[in-house]
Amino acid sequence: MATIALDPRLDKKTSDFIAQKHRMYIDGKFVNAASGKTLSVYNPATGEVMAQVPEAEAVDVDQAVRAARRAFDEGPWTKMSPSQRGRLILKLADLMEQHLEELAEIESMDNGKPVSVARVADVPLAVDLFRYMAGWATKIMGHTFPISFPGEYLSYTLREPIGVVGQIIPWNFPLLMAAWKLGPALAAGCTVVLKLAEQTPLSGLRLAELIHEAGFPEGVVNVLTGFGEGAGAPLAAHDLVDKIAFTGSTEVGRLIVHAAAGNLKKVSLELGGKSPAIIFPDADLERAIPGTASAIFFNHGQCCCAGSRLFAHESIFDRVVEGVSDIASKIRVGNGLDPHTEMGPLVSEEQFEKVTGYINSGLSEGAKATAGGKKAADRGYFVQPTVLTRTTPEMKVVKEEIFGPVVCAVPFTDTDLDRIAREANDTPYGLAASVWTRDISIANKMAKRIRSGTVWINCHNVFDAALPFGGYKQSGWGREMGSEVLNNYTEVKAVTTAL
Numbered sequence: 001m002a003t004i005a006l007d008p009r010l011d012k013k014t015s016d017f018i019a020q021k022h023r024m025y026i027d028g029k030f031v032n033a034a035s036g037k038t039l040s041v042y043n044p045a046t047g048e049v050m051a052q053v054p055e056a057e058a059v060d061v062d063q064a065v066r067a068a069r070r071a072f073d074e075g076p077w078t079k080m081s082p083s084q085r086g087r088l089i090l091k092l093a094d095l096m097e098q099h100l101e102e103l104a105e106i107e108s109m110d111n112g113k114p115v116s117v118a119r120v121a122d123v124p125l126a127v128d129l130f131r132y133m134a135g136w137a138t139k140i141m142g143h144t145f146p147i148s149f150p151g152e153y154l155s156y157t158l159r160e161p162i163g164v165v166g167q168i169i170p171w172n173f174p175l176l177m178a179a180w181k182l183g184p185a186l187a188a189g190c191t192v193v194l195k196l197a198e199q200t201p202l203s204g205l206r207l208a209e210l211i212h213e214a215g216f217p218e219g220v221v222n223v224l225t226g227f228g229e230g231a232g233a234p235l236a237a238h239d240l241v242d243k244i245a246f247t248g249s250t251e252v253g254r255l256i257v258h259a260a261a262g263n264l265k266k267v268s269l270e271l272g273g274k275s276p277a278i279i280f281p282d283a284d285l286e287r288a289i290p291g292t293a294s295a296i297f298f299n300h301g302q303c304c305c306a307g308s309r310l311f312a313h314e315s316i317f318d319r320v321v322e323g324v325s326d327i328a329s330k331i332r333v334g335n336g337l338d339p340h341t342e343m344g345p346l347v348s349e350e351q352f353e354k355v356t357g358y359i360n361s362g363l364s365e366g367a368k369a370t371a372g373g374k375k376a377a378d379r380g381y382f383v384q385p386t387v388l389t390r391t392t393p394e395m396k397v398v399k400e401e402i403f404g405p406v407v408c409a410v411p412f413t414d415t416d417l418d419r420i421a422r423e424a425n426d427t428p429y430g431l432a433a434s435v436w437t438r439d440i441s442i443a444n445k446m447a448k449r450i451r452s453g454t455v456w457i458n459c460h461n462v463f464d465a466a467l468p469f470g471g472y473k474q475s476g477w478g479r480e481m482g483s484e485v486l487n488n489y490t491e492v493k494a495v496t497t498a499l
């Protein structure tokens with residue numbers, strides 16, 4: 001039950017949903033936690049509690065996993081044709097589209113992001129993802145093989161659903177991350193237990209209602225709310241789960257790997273980043289400056305692929321810093337429901353403390369803020385978009401993922417691409433990078449030299465359901481989206497017949 005009056009700018013449907021008594025979704029039913037415990041959901045623009053959701057623990061996780069197991073082993077789901085599965089996913093996408101405005105408002109209230117952004121990015125991208133994956137349901141195929149074993153044989157492979165999948169998602173794009181996870185798992189014919197982030201469970205709970213309305217059979221999708229240790233850890237460790245897919249911090253990624261070791265379930269991980277944006281002296285600065293500003297400030301820097309290390313050649317460094325700082329200082333920071341807001345609050349008090357802590361540590365070690373550097377309001381978790389210069393490679397702000405609107409700008413003097421790439425690659429992460437130049441040879445040579453799962457040339461943060469996304473090094477295992485993601489949710493079986 002809501003403990004405060006909700007924002008009057010919200011549509012009544014959204015207010016009613018946020019204020020309702022929230023339940024989790026297990027085995028086709030909306031239920032409380034077995035313990036009856038709830039956890040509080042905060043409005044990051046005010047710091048006030050706006051809802052309570054069930055706090056799942058091991059016993060609830062076990063119930064959800066057993067429901068998913070039954071649905072996989074016995075239920076109608078695995079006997080449905082691929083085309084029927086695809087149609088259900090398409091129906092879900094249609095329902096989401098019909099509720100686009102409501103989902104965007106829920107996302108803004110829960111995460112803090114501008115509703116104007118959720119309306120054109122988070123929700124439509126989630127809808128697209130489901131539609132794209134619905135198409136794959138009928139196209140997951142094996143091969144035939146001309147084998148050389150003495151005799152006459154027919155050999156082929158089947159690509160089968162991996163089974164019961166546990167999925168754990170973060171708070172930065174709550175609905176979109178749910179789509180990235182659910183879409184391919186359902187297309188492949190798996191059943192799912194999805195654990196939402198404790199900071200942002202509301203859009204996922206609304207999605208559960210739409211999943212129910214779409215008519216997925218009982219137990220195919222189960223949606224849990226709860227904390228990482230209380231609900232995420234028992235899901236990652238559960239012996240009846242065949243595969244765990246996780247998006248979140250590298251630190252928790254390591255815990256997931258340990259937890260999965262018990263039954264050696266398959267694991268895919270999409271983890272942190274410290275992505276470089278590299279501007280060469282010949283770049284079109286009219287595009288590179290706003291492009292690299294958006295690379296870091298989009299979604300308040302709360303993107304695993306945020307361009308948080310800005311390298312610019314010394315000949316253009318001052319212009320770049322001035323341009324990016326100018327954009328940073330003009331970004332309108334405010335409540336996400338305000339139509340003029342370009343950047344909302346950070347998601348939680350914890351993130352606010354973490355990000356301002358990083359800024360202060362950089363400043364105390366000698367970095368200079370050419371924009372921002374402070375909190376942006378007395379109430380709520382607002383931080384000024386911040387540009388730091390005069391950093392050194394040893395500083396925490398340069399080495400560690402901040403996950404906030406803070407970029408470290410560093411000049412380079414080199415013309416040797418290997419050395420520039422070495423500096424860009426000098427991080428345990430390898431999620432993404434952008435290269436800004438008019439020279440297609442430099443652009444593509446750099447794309448080869450950079451060790452990351454995505455390289456953008458003269459752009460940043462361009463995503464599509466068809467494009468694989470994921471990390472080299474400590475940024476993860478496996479890929480999301482595209483056809484690649486289907487490898488996460490299928491097993492390959494070789495079948496050989498002696499003829």
Ligand code: ADP
Pocket residue numbers: 168169170171195196197198226227228229231232233236247248249250252253255256
């Ligand atoms: P962040 O630090 O950005 O909040 P986390 O990696 O802590 O990201 O959280 C991402 C997701 O992982 C959330 O759903 C969270 O509840 C979950 N989580 C956190 N700790 C664990 C854990 N020990 N085991 C499983 N899931 C966890």
